[in-house]
Amino acid sequence: xxxxxxxxxxxxxxxxxxxxxxxxxxxxxxxxxxxxxxxxxxxxxxxxxxxxxxxxxxxxxxxxxxxxxxxxxxxxxxxxxxxxxxxxxxxxxxxxxxxxxxxxxxxxxxxxxxxxxxxxxxxxxxxxxxxxxxxxxxxxxxxxxxxxxxxxxxxxxxxxxxxxxxxxxxxxxxxxxxxxxxxxxxxxxxxxxxxxxxxxxxxxxxxxxxxxxxxxxxxxxxxxxxxxxxxxxxxxxxxxxxxxxxxxxxxxxxxxxxxxxxxxxxxxxxxxxxxxxxxxxxxxxxxxxxxxxxxxxxxxxxxxxxxxxxxxxxxxxxxxxxxxxxxxxxxxxxxxxxxxxxxxxxxxxxxxxxxxxxxxxxxxxxxxxxxxxxxxxxxxxxxxxxxxxxxxxxxxxxxxxxxxxxxxxxxxxxxxxxxxxxxxxxxxxxx
Numbered sequence: 001x002x003x004x005x006x007x008x009x010x011x012x013x014x015x016x017x018x019x020x021x022x023x024x025x026x027x028x029x030x031x032x033x034x035x036x037x038x039x040x041x042x043x044x045x046x047x048x049x050x051x052x053x054x055x056x057x058x059x060x061x062x063x064x065x066x067x068x069x070x071x072x073x074x075x076x077x078x079x080x081x082x083x084x085x086x087x088x089x090x091x092x093x094x095x096x097x098x099x100x101x102x103x104x105x106x107x108x109x110x111x112x113x114x115x116x117x118x119x120x121x122x123x124x125x126x127x128x129x130x131x132x133x134x135x136x137x138x139x140x141x142x143x144x145x146x147x148x149x150x151x152x153x154x155x156x157x158x159x160x161x162x163x164x165x166x167x168x169x170x171x172x173x174x175x176x177x178x179x180x181x182x183x184x185x186x187x188x189x190x191x192x193x194x195x196x197x198x199x200x201x202x203x204x205x206x207x208x209x210x211x212x213x214x215x216x217x218x219x220x221x222x223x224x225x226x227x228x229x230x231x232x233x234x235x236x237x238x239x240x241x242x243x244x245x246x247x248x249x250x251x252x253x254x255x256x257x258x259x260x261x262x263x264x265x266x267x268x269x270x271x272x273x274x275x276x277x278x279x280x281x282x283x284x285x286x287x288x289x290x291x292x293x294x295x296x297x298x299x300x301x302x303x304x305x306x307x308x309x310x311x312x313x314x315x316x317x318x319x320x321x322x323x324x325x326x327x328x329x330x331x332x333x334x335x336x337x338x339x340x341x342x343x344x345x346x347x348x349x350x351x352x353x354x355x356x357x358x359x360x361x362x363x364x365x366x367x368x369x370x371x372x373x374x375x376x377x378x379x380x381x382x383x384x385x386x387x388x389x390x391x392x393x394x395x396x397x398x399x400x401x402x403x404x405x406x407x408x409x410x411x412x413x414x415x416x417x418x419x420x421x422x423x424x425x426x427x428x429x430x431x
Contacts, residue, residue: 010041011040011041011098012097013050013053014093014097015097015098015101016040016042016046016050017050017053017054017057018090018093018094018097018098018101019036019039019040019094019098019101019105020036020040020047020050020051020054021054021058021086021090021094022090022091022094022101022102022105022106023035023036023039023074023105024066024074024075024076025076025083025087025090025158026105026106026109026110027109027110027112027113027161027165028109030073031073031074031075032071032072032073032074033047033048033051033068033072033074034072036050036051036074039105051066051068051074054066058076058078058086060284060286061086061089061283061284061285061286062078062082062083062085062086062089062283062284063078063079063082063282064076064077064078064082064083064086065077065078079175080175081175081176081215081281082282084215085222085281085283087155087158088155088219088222091151091154091155091158092147092151094106095147095150095151095154096147102154106154107154110154110157110158110161111157113161113165114157114160114161114164117160117161117164117204117207125203128199128203129153129156129157129203130149130153132156132196132199132200133149133152133153133156134149135192135195135196136152136192136195136196136220139191139192139195140188140189140192140220142224142225144223148223151223152219152223155219156196156200159200159208159212159215160200160203160204160207160208163204163207163208163209163212164204164207175211175214175215176211176214179280179316180214180280180281181214183280184214184217184218184221185214185217187217187221187235188233188235189217189220189221189224190217192220193213193214193216193217193219193220194213196216197212197213197216200212218277218281221277222274222277224273224274226239226269226270226273226274227269227270228262228265228266228269228270239269239272239273239276240265240269242310242311242314242315243265243268243269243272243311244265245310245311246268246272246307246308246310246311247261247264247265247268247307249306249307249308249309249310250303250304250307250331253303253306253307254303254335254369256335256369256429258334258335261334263334264330264331264334267330267334268327268330271326271327271330272311272327275319275323276315276317278323279315279317279318279319279320279323280317284320284322285320285322285323285326286322287322287323287325287326289325290321290322290325293325293328293329294321294325295362295365296365296371296372297328297329297332297365297369297371298362298365298366299365299366299367299368299369300328300331300332300369300370301324301325301328303328303331303369304324304327304328304331305324305328307331308324308327331369332369332370332371335369335370336370336371343370343371343372343373344370344372344373344392344393344428345372345373345374345375345390345391345392346364346372346373346374346375346391346392346393346394346395346428347374347375347376347377347382347387347388347391347393347394347395348360348361348364348374348375348376348377348395348396349376349377349378349379349382349394349395349396349398349400350376350377350378350379350396351378351379351398353397356397357376357397360395360396360397360412361374363412363415363416364395364412364424366421367416367421367424367425367428368424368425368428368429369429370428370429372428375388375391379396379398379400382394382400383400392427392428393408393410393424393427393428394408394409394410395409395410395412395424396409396410396412397412408427410423410424
């Protein structure tokens, strides 16, 4: 196979990694590091780093791995369902960031592989695919964007190739467990997916595996845009009621009220709608700051998790820590906005016991739902120079000189007793 030797324009890291992922899906005899380097215009060390970063991402989000074999050939390892779901994300991203790679490489590779099966260059077949996608939109009462139409047209061709090639990639019904099948077949997309499956079965001369019917349902589910101004369907109305209950639960547990919750419900609707599918099908979500969120806002995360319990029972799911963390951050932002509160600056006086000081910081963070900006100052510096400006509270586990400093100096002994927690919380949450 000959490679284009024309100079490659400098690509961003995201574009290069998109290309790496799609090359692993392309119908090619092998994908070698040297080939990736030539197409991306990078040296081998950069290519190895790109492959490593793609590996970490797909391990985290889709339970997949990239294996390197002889002569640095790369291939994906993982279940067919996880591979298909990863391609869903990767292809959509590539259509946004690397449309030229799609047009110049991925699509020609796919069309070449489909030629023996009478799909790629047959204008009648291509038109049939376009018509089928448009019929799906009509059946679902949706309006696909141009990018959605382009994505579906290309993704369905990929599914046709996998089935027509008669490799070990046919999508058997056992690709889903019983609960996943039940979930999909109760969805409004199932009828549209069944029609799509029947028409593509004719187009492929009966080569589609039966499990594709359920996968097409999932594909259409994942493309759904969850909007607060919903279609009024029973499904959307149910979701709206459940999210309203989540907000009510949060206020009950937190002991705080939102001055206005319409915008909050809108944001939660857009996040939790797709989160249900992600949980049912073990799709990860990026929240690289999750550890930091849990450390800095422990009570907020715990309160959000408790507020979501009824929601999880209703949909028979268990939200990941990353999903809960994103919901918690949404609640925190609305608490600050709705109550016109500012992030409080806390000064923690340190001396010679870092473990004790870290424990004090966590106790302070546990005292409130609101974001805190905790700064450190040594006890000696405080006694000599006083506190910097803008500090709302000074906290220390160490004895210090009596001072008329404003704000108040709070001496803490761990664990904090109930009255200390109430006092700290009232100070922190005061407007």
